[in-house]
Amino acid sequence: NVAEHSKFDRKQYFYPDLPKNYQISQYDEPIAEDGWIEVEVAEKGKETYLKRIGIERLHMEEDAGKLVHAGSDRLAGSTHSLVDYNRAGVALAEIVSKPDLRTGREAAEYASEIRRIMRYLGVSDGNMQEGSLRCDVNISVRRGPDAPFGTKVEIKNMNSFSAIQKACEYEIQRQIKAYEAGEPVVQETRLWDEGKQLTKSMRSKEGASDYRYFPDPDLGPIEVSPAQRSAWHAELPELPAAKRHRYADELGLSIYDARVLTDERPMAEYFEAAVAAGADAKGVANWITGDIAAYVNANRLSYATLPLRPQQLAEMVQLIETGVISGKIAKEILPELLEQGGSPKAIVEARGLGMISDPAAIEAIVDALLAAHPEEVEAFRGGKTKLQGFFVGQLMKQTGGKADPKLANQILNKKLAG
Known part of the structure; x- marks a missing residue:
């Protein structure tokens, strides 16, 4: 009072x-x-x-x-x-x-x-x-x-x-x-x-x-x-406790993520700007509380001056959500975005980093892969199912990590089953 x-x-x-x-x-x-x-x-x-x-x-x-x-x-x-x-x-x-x-x-x-x-x-x-x-x-x-x-x-x-x-x-x-x-x-x-x-x-x-x-x-x-x-009361910003409850109740974030994001007002504002740009809240939260926070803290930067703007982060998250790129590709381009900013979509297109989501293209790569490893195929069909990881790793290696993981696994399972 x-x-x-x-x-x-x-x-x-x-x-x-x-x-x-x-x-x-x-x-x-x-x-x-x-x-x-x-x-x-x-x-x-x-x-x-x-x-x-x-x-x-x-x-x-x-x-x-x-x-x-x-x-x-x-x-x-x-x-x-x-x-x-x-x-x-x-x-x-x-x-x-x-x-x-x-x-x-x-x-x-x-x-x-x-x-x-x-x-x-x-x-x-x-x-x-x-x-x-x-x-x-x-x-x-x-x-x-x-x-x-x-x-x-x-x-x-x-x-x-x-x-x-x-x-x-x-x-x-x-x-x-x-x-x-x-x-x-x-x-x-x-x-x-x-x-x-x-x-x-x-x-x-x-x-x-x-x-x-x-x-x-x-x-x-x-x-x-x-x-x-x-x-004065009307001029008050939304305080941390109210933000935490809203993030958990309305955006579906975990209690941990809500606490981390609201610990500092600039981080919370950065997060909200990215969500307002159309990205999934959980996806944005994962990137901010992980790689982005680590970069900001290590370099003693502020979110207000970070080259990667909230709208650009939202664009990157949307590329992942729509299957244009994988999380691995996003991690690959993130350092450049953090240092210089820019359009994630433009970087992906310029480097040809978009995911391979054509079933026929992935099927051809899988056929060649299985033909090159007949002993591993026979061992897998004999019960050594842990070799699934080997085949997935080889497929990603050959495609530079660009094969759609979900589609690649579906085709691999079908081919390995004989």
């Missing part, structure tokens, strides 16, 4: 990463509250399930600097500390989640879905390794759904979705083992050590900090009218 009225506050604290000794933030009147995101969770060994994760609030604030400790990854043990102020003062949005996450996998999927939404909206590139998206996790365990929560521990320094999942899983087990051994779980901040695959203590938290918030006198309140909210 986007608030009609919100304001900025000053959060007072003294630390080297904030030289003016206060941070512009939002305290009691944030820009948005009480939301949710639905995520698809694929736990190992379990069926994929949907889970709704509640959002307590979203507030705006300014970023602080970054402390770099020389000689150690934390203050303790370092020889000196440096402060990188490049990001200080940059606007950011902080999302506070409700305690609905139960596993490391759910936490990773939730963070991943937030990044997808941010990228679709053009709010952020969401690159965790560059600090555009940062996540802290608060973990506590309890003996059952009705039991009180245990001591809360905060985890920092997770720079990937995989790290989020592993850090949560490790910390959950660490706390369970501590309780089972009768040891106390201390309220503290811990760091995830990627190298050692464990969390380690950073600093203790003995009580809630008093930041002495008060309204920022230099910044006016934010007023958002219902009409403005409606206008």
